[in-house]
Amino acid sequence: MGQALGFGRYGGPGVQEFFDRPDPVPGRGEVLIRVDVAGVNPLDHLLRSGLVPGLDGGRPFPRVLGMEAAGTVLALGEEVDGLAVDDAVFGFALTGGGTYAETTVLSAPNTARIPAGLSATVAATLPLAGTTAVDALDQLGLPAGATILVNGVGGGVGLAVARLAIGRELRVIGTGSTAKREHAEAIGVYFIDYATGDVGTAARELVPNGFDGIVDLVGGASLRTVAALARDPRNVIAVGDMSVTDIGGRFIERRLDRENLERSARLALDGLLAPVITAVHPLSDAPAALATVENGHPSGKIVIKMA
Ligand SMILES: NC(=O)c1ccc[n+]([C@@H]2O[C@H](COP(=O)([O-])OP(=O)(O)OC[C@H]3O[C@@H](n4cnc5c(N)ncnc54)[C@H](OP(=O)(O)O)[C@@H]3O)[C@@H](O)[C@H]2O)c1
Numbered sequence: 001m002g003q004a005l006g007f008g009r010y011g012g013p014g015v016q017e018f019f020d021r022p023d024p025v026p027g028r029g030e031v032l033i034r035v036d037v038a039g040v041n042p043l044d045h046l047l048r049s050g051l052v053p054g055l056d057g058g059r060p061f062p063r064v065l066g067m068e069a070a071g072t073v074l075a076l077g078e079e080v081d082g083l084a085v086d087d088a089v090f091g092f093a094l095t096g097g098g099t100y101a102e103t104t105v106l107s108a109p110n111t112a113r114i115p116a117g118l119s120a121t122v123a124a125t126l127p128l129a130g131t132t133a134v135d136a137l138d139q140l141g142l143p144a145g146a147t148i149l150v151n152g153v154g155g156g157v158g159l160a161v162a163r164l165a166i167g168r169e170l171r172v173i174g175t176g177s178t179a180k181r182e183h184a185e186a187i188g189v190y191f192i193d194y195a196t197g198d199v200g201t202a203a204r205e206l207v208p209n210g211f212d213g214i215v216d217l218v219g220g221a222s223l224r225t226v227a228a229l230a231r232d233p234r235n236v237i238a239v240g241d242m243s244v245t246d247i248g249g250r251f252i253e254r255r256l257d258r259e260n261l262e263r264s265a266r267l268a269l270d271g272l273l274a275p276v277i278t279a280v281h282p283l284s285d286a287p288a289a290l291a292t293v294e295n296g297h298p299s300g301k302i303v304i305k306m307a
Pocket of ligand 1: 041042043128129132151152153154155156157158175176177178179180194217218222239240241252254293296297298299300
């Protein structure tokens with residue numbers, strides 16, 4: 001039995017409630033874990049709001065919030081390869097366990113061991129933000145010396161993309177509001193403040209011949225503004241807005257498998273994918289943690305650490 005934050009129906013933050021739930025029984029291809037740390041992501045409130053029903057598999061209510069976690073394996077379901085009880089692991093709760101909880105089930109093919117030297121707090125941020133950064137830059141495939149724009153650089157994915165890109169010797173320009181400047185400049189990003197000036201004008205002054213690549217984390221009108229700054233529209237990769245294909249760009253291709261998780265962990269160990277973790281909340285504060293992300297302007301990664 002453990003505490004969990006979930007929801008009994010789709011809706012706004014008002015439908016969230018804490019409840020006690022029995023430890024889930026791991027099914028085929030699942031592992032039961034004691035959660036140490038859960039990552040907080042925009043996807044969590046999108047699922048709660050019922051905006052991405054295709055991703056929740058029509059599971060019964062109440063559902064538990066959260067898609068990613070790091071913790072310790074307590075039990076194995078059938079047909080689990082490569083993981084054992086007591087392993088420290090991190091991964092995706094793709095089969096519906098929810099991770100804002102003291103115990104949950106992770107999908108074993110989408111779960112990896114945490115290598116020695118990597119903290120559970122960092123590992124918990126890798127399934128969504130970390131591997132997304134890896135996938136976006138792999139898809140762009142730009143050589144060292146190329147110049148990219150990260151639109152929405154101050155959030156969880158944006159800072160991860162920026163840090164990884166700088167490690168690959170790309171020149172990184174990033175957009176965000178004023179409060180994000182310090183975080184972005186601290187890792188070597190040339191920062192454009194969208195709140196105090198016109199992004200298109202500032203970017204053209206800096207990079208008159210256009211960007212070699214753009215990673216967009218914002219979408220909508222902002223995506224359309226920055227997409228016009230790319231030398232080749234195919235090198236605009238959107239992470240959240242699928243309508244990017246209407247303007248010739250590409251939606252990110254995601255790899256959620258163990259191999260990609262292991263790769264992201266190695267990059268984190270090497271300091272190339274170190275997430276910027278700006279807040280660590282106890283489970284009792286999970287509603288506040290999610291509210292910060294839901295307001296659309298968080299800095300870096302926010303995590304929930306169990307007692
Ligand atoms: N496809 C996938 O597998 C996948 C995986 C992860 C995330 N995503 C999606 O990718 C998006 C970003 O995720 P995230 O975790 O990085 O979100 P996040 O942590 O909430 O960060 C979003 C950032 O965008 C900034 N922002 C908002 N409006 C902006 C604008 N007009 N110009 C520049 N920056 C702006 C926000 O702060 P400021 O406005 O204060 O700068 C914030 O820092 C979300 O839509 C998420 O659902 C998709």
